Amino acid sequence: MTNATVQAYRASLLHFHADPAFTPDAHHWHEDGLLVVADGKVRAAGDYATLRATLPPGTAVHDHRGKLITPGFIDTHIHYPQTDMIGSPAPGLLPWLDTYTFPTERRFEDPAHAERVAEFFLDELLRCGTTTALVYCTVHPQSVDAFFTASEKRGLRMAAGKVLMDRHCPDFLRDCAESGGRDSEALIQRWHKRGRALYALTPRFAPTSTEAQLVVAGELARKYPDIYIQSHVAENEDECRWALELFPSARSYLDVYDKYGLLRPRAVYGHCIWLDERDRARMAETQAAVAVCPTSNLFLGSGLFDFERADQAGMLLSLATDVGGGTSFSMLQTMNEAYKVARLKGSYLPALRMFYLATLGAARSLRLEGTIGGFAAGAEADFIVLDPQATPLLARRTAHCDSLEELLFALALLGDDRAIAATYAAGREVHRRA
Incomplete structure (x- = not known):
């Protein structure tokens, strides 16, 4: 696979494999993560330090550090x-x-x-x-x-x-x-x-x-x-x-x-x-x-x-x-x-449950787990880039977050369309915040 068909996105990554209401550690969280996309599908998602060596030479790495990538x-x-x-x-x-x-x-x-x-x-x-x-x-x-x-x-x-x-x-x-x-x-x-x-x-x-x-x-x-x-x-x-x-x-x-x-x-x-x-x-x-x-x-x-x-x-x-x-x-x-x-x-x-219900939980309701709602290898690359500093109030609150739950809760309670920095469908950018 050539670098022309592979795109990589560096940011914090969050996705789920189970419902947090019933399963401990139901989520995958990579504070410095990498999402690798090829031909409109997820190729890999994990720690940047681990995955960067697997990229074809010359692969473009889109740097979204300070932001959070989740499934759409x-x-x-x-x-x-x-x-x-x-x-x-x-x-x-x-x-x-x-x-x-x-x-x-x-x-x-x-x-x-x-x-x-x-x-x-x-x-x-x-x-x-x-x-x-x-x-x-x-x-x-x-x-x-x-x-x-x-x-x-x-x-x-x-x-x-x-x-x-x-x-x-x-x-x-x-x-x-x-x-x-x-x-x-x-x-x-x-x-x-x-x-x-x-x-x-x-x-x-x-x-x-x-x-x-x-x-x-x-x-x-x-x-x-x-x-x-x-x-x-x-x-x-x-x-x-x-x-x-x-x-x-x-x-x-x-x-x-x-x-x-x-x-x-x-x-x-x-x-x-x-x-x-x-x-x-x-x-x-x-x-x-x-x-x-x-x-x-x-x-x-x-x-x-x-x-x-x-x-x-x-x-x-x-x-x-x-x-x-x-x-x-x-x-x-x-x-x-x-x-x-x-x-x-x-x-x-909890905020983790709410993000689950809006991603993998919904995919399960639609019988589309493995197709959308997560970052399993082979899933369609529908994802968003969330900006914890999208508004002055959100930036001020998230600067004092001590946990992932606090960060997600702030995004859920204080966020809106302005918190969406970019939206991707099948690996293609379909929205970018002005």
Whole structure:
């Protein structure tokens, strides 16, 4: 291998091999580290003193000493069409949908508008250090095409899907069981595993799908077992009551999805606040994953996720921004809110756990461990360079950090997009802070 295909990055390195909540020493930390990348993949990660001798003569070593390199962040629940309505006021989830979400999503029938929003959305993710996301589009197939076209141009590992919604929504956003299934299957065949694209079957949430549409979704899930499934469940109490009125034979809101075969590996459900013990056990049993969305849950007053009970049940967890209910694209800001939500529920989230949930934990939820979320040899080289001196306050605080935990905690509680010095996707720089 020649030095033309190898790039090396010197900085402090952090990545994980296990969940810090359950495994001591679950992380790899190299204070003076070297990340070696070749042909878009990780070749090696470790101590600089050990690895420098393995580099081909003349290899460029990018010097980021004083900064921290981690795997790129993975956001497991986000709505790209809601970019333009982020920070919109409403007294709760359901009126927020009617007043802002549905009218905003109507505009995505125009492919040119979808393209403009997708371009901005992806640039914003990269600016915040997010290299992979599980993304909701709209009911319009052209919104999916616009998203994946923009993602493919940047060489990103992204998953997304067309929303399925055939009732309890405006006529201008309504599909039907037949058309929704037909459009979804065409998109699966067009985009799933094309380059770095992955498809996600996307019923918006049970109350906006008829039983007929959920039957079709279950059939597609069985036909294409390696696609993703994403939806919302148990976000707030009004929604839970509504779901049970609409599906009276279901034991719980989660049970609605289970009856149609939509709980399985690669299924990711946003929120999961108001689950009971049987629901949590069923999530763990089916290996369906939770996207914890603390920022939007606080913004919409939906409730507080219970990390302790989720861990007791053995549920797969990750963190998500849930833009536009969430008020920031930054996973660091999302960690900030997650920490506070955990404290309000009487538990404690160490910074190491939060960084795990935003990297390897999310990759495990997506069944992509070994592909993204870590620095194992052969993994795709998606990584970020974090700057502990990005702001005067952050620089002042991190100058007095006595441990890795303190440093990460400062980044999580005081950091935002400004702390992302650079973002790389498949070994290529896709963002550099001005």
